Amino acid sequence: MSEQNFESVKSAPTDTDDNVSTGQSKQPKQVVVPDISAILDQIDAVLEKNSEEFVSGFVQKGGQ
Amino acid sequence: MSVHRIMGIETEYGISSPNNPGINPTILCAAVVNAYSDFLFPDRQKPMRWDYYVESPFVDVRGYEIERELADPESWTDIDIGMPNLMLPNGARFYVDHAHPEYSGPEVTNPADAALWDVAGDRILNHAAQMASELTGNLITIYKNNTDGKGASYGTHENYQVARDVPFDDFVKHLTPFFVTRNIWAGSGRVGLGQESRTAGFQISQRADFFEARVGLETTVNRPIINTRDEPHADPNKFRRLHVIVGDANMSQTMTFLKMGATALVLSMIEDSALDFEIDLADPVLEMQAVSRDYKFEQQLQLTDGTALSAIEIQREYLAASENYMASKPFDAMTKQVLVLWRDVLDALESDTQSLIGTVDWVTKKSVLDSYRLRDDLGWQDSKLKAIDLQYCDIRVDKGLSYLLQRNSNSSEMFDEQEVELAIANPPVDTRAYVRGKAVQNYGANVVGASWESLIFQISPDQPLKRIGLPDARGYRSNETEHLFAQQCEPAEFVTKLEQLISEQH
Numbered sequence: 001m002s003e004q005n006f007e008s009v010k011s012a013p014t015d016t017d018d019n020v021s022t023g024q025s026k027q028p029k030q031v032v033v034p035d036i037s038a039i040l041d042q043i044d045a046v047l048e049k050n051s052e053e054f055v056s057g058f059v060q061k062g063g064q
Numbered sequence: 065m066s067v068h069r070i071m072g073i074e075t076e077y078g079i080s081s082p083n084n085p086g087i088n089p090t091i092l093c094a095a096v097v098n099a100y101s102d103f104l105f106p107d108r109q110k111p112m113r114w115d116y117y118v119e120s121p122f123v124d125v126r127g128y129e130i131e132r133e134l135a136d137p138e139s140w141t142d143i144d145i146g147m148p149n150l151m152l153p154n155g156a157r158f159y160v161d162h163a164h165p166e167y168s169g170p171e172v173t174n175p176a177d178a179a180l181w182d183v184a185g186d187r188i189l190n191h192a193a194q195m196a197s198e199l200t201g202n203l204i205t206i207y208k209n210n211t212d213g214k215g216a217s218y219g220t221h222e223n224y225q226v227a228r229d230v231p232f233d234d235f236v237k238h239l240t241p242f243f244v245t246r247n248i249w250a251g252s253g254r255v256g257l258g259q260e261s262r263t264a265g266f267q268i269s270q271r272a273d274f275f276e277a278r279v280g281l282e283t284t285v286n287r288p289i290i291n292t293r294d295e296p297h298a299d300p301n302k303f304r305r306l307h308v309i310v311g312d313a314n315m316s317q318t319m320t321f322l323k324m325g326a327t328a329l330v331l332s333m334i335e336d337s338a339l340d341f342e343i344d345l346a347d348p349v350l351e352m353q354a355v356s357r358d359y360k361f362e363q364q365l366q367l368t369d370g371t372a373l374s375a376i377e378i379q380r381e382y383l384a385a386s387e388n389y390m391a392s393k394p395f396d397a398m399t400k401q402v403l404v405l406w407r408d409v410l411d412a413l414e415s416d417t418q419s420l421i422g423t424v425d426w427v428t429k430k431s432v433l434d435s436y437r438l439r440d441d442l443g444w445q446d447s448k449l450k451a452i453d454l455q456y457c458d459i460r461v462d463k464g465l466s467y468l469l470q471r472n473s474n475s476s477e478m479f480d481e482q483e484v485e486l487a488i489a490n491p492p493v494d495t496r497a498y499v500r501g502k503a504v505q506n507y508g509a510n511v512v513g514a515s516w517e518s519l520i521f522q523i524s525p526d527q528p529l530k531r532i533g534l535p536d537a538r539g540y541r542s543n544e545t546e547h548l549f550a551q552q553c554e555p556a557e558f559v560t561k562l563e564q565l566i567s568e569q570h
Contacts, residue, residue: 036432038472040439055450057082058213060079060211060214060218061162062284063141063216063284064219064283064309
């Protein structure tokens with residue numbers, strides 16, 4: 001997901017019909033890949049202790 | 065033509081009270097929505113109602129009536145099952161949909177706003193569940209997923225306003241291969257194969273196993289890849305509302321953005337008859353499930369002409385068509401972002417899937433699952449992996465694994481919390497959601513009912529209700545109605561002025 005790829009698409013003027021939009025200039029942010037193995041203990045800390053019971057207790061009714 | 069059009073996202077969340085596993089989920093939902101209602105409107109006497117009036121066919125064809133005096137509000141009980149229903153200051157609807165709390169985001173004009181008000185919904189639900197937990201003394205937890213892994217599924221639906229004069233078959237023909245393969249980047253990942261997870265394993269999509277038909281009207285049984293529900297919530301002569309039920313709920317803001325943006329581009333090409341290829345899948349329902357299981361990208365999808373294409377190849381066909389289509393037109397920065405992101409994601413899926421950790425939900429989720437499988441030597445049937453699957457989409461910011469991973473990624477999300485806070489409290493400025501949200505903000509006590517196409521005001525108990533129709537999804541936005549709110553009139557005067565302004569427009 002390199003920044004230079006932004007050059008690969010032709011740039012052009014802004015769509016005039018939606019100039020009041022609040023989202024016009026938002027950039028999807030580039031993400032630095034986290035090292036999962038380094039944060040396993042953090043994940044351990046929030047994981048449900050009794051995973052069997054937790055998983056079997058999550059029963060939903062069907063929706064749309 | 066671009067990624068800009070009227071669109072919106074509706075999400076049914078999973079809900080649970082871990083210490084009361086047998087409790088009726090509808091009661092939990094009601095507790096959550098009521099807690100938020102009390103927070104927003106502490107002095108409110110009567111509940112806000114949904115205006116089902118516009119959902120009758122009769123009113124569909126007469127949608128331009130701007131004034132209608134209704135009878136005694138007590139008579140509404142006939143058409144309202146009494147479940148809590150709220151219109152929010154940000155123009156969204158928050159209510160109980162049978163056994164799920166549902167947040168239907170406001171109408172927006174572009175995929176970035178769709179993603180932003182979707183995140184706002186997650187925060188609103190989180191806040192509501194926190195308050196409901198405190199009020200009831202029972203922890204209530206909310207999950208932004210689409211299945212319990214035991215046979216039940218609930219939806220994250222996208223809505224796009226599309227041109228009425230395009231033959232619906234064109235949408236079916238071109239959207240089907242796009243939807244069947246879109247999950248390779250839009251999927252949120254799931255532990256368990258089959259509707260009831262009878263086979264152990266991992267798949268890309270939460271939702272794929274719950275689709276059983278190609279085209280149809282249903283959304284709760286025999287779900288179709290292309291849904292034909294026709295409630296335009298706008299001028300039915302000009303528009304359809306394409307109701308897309310096939311997608312997963314995304315925790316990744318970037319993937320919500322891409323999902324809405326790429327789909328909007330494909331819709332533009334269909335409306336413009338700009339798609340000169342046709343990918344006729346031999347069995348789209350079966351292929352959608354096959355794509356969901358093929359996280360190593362080894363499979364080919366069979367076409368009716370005897371040839372075959374991979375899911376990535378099919379996505380590349382649509383991307384290339386979009387790039388060619390836009391190459392001859394002036395286009396805006398956001399459309400360019402969608403095209404670049406789409407290409408980057410497809411490239412990364414082929415070359416370095418791990419680089420999509422933190423961006424593509426199923427890749428992020430699977431990397432955590434794989435780390436645990438490796439460290440603890442777990443098989444796919446292990447309940448710990450199922451717990452990770454579920455906790456990935458826990459919307460508590462301090463507990464949800466997607467948030468934890470985000471915090472550790474040394475990068476910010478697409479939206480910062482300040483923007484999200486603004487979207488929790490305010491409507492988009494460029495659709496009719498503006499007048500709805502602002503009316504709720506400023507005259508909430510007088511708004512006794514609402515729908516996407518109407519607001520119903522009660523000025524005083526001895527006066528008839530005043531219904532104001534809002535048939536135009538792009539109408540009544542801030543540049544047209546802001547001055548009305550700025551005047552800070554008394555409710556009666558405001559309603560009269562709003563009615564006048566709208567009648568002058570039609």
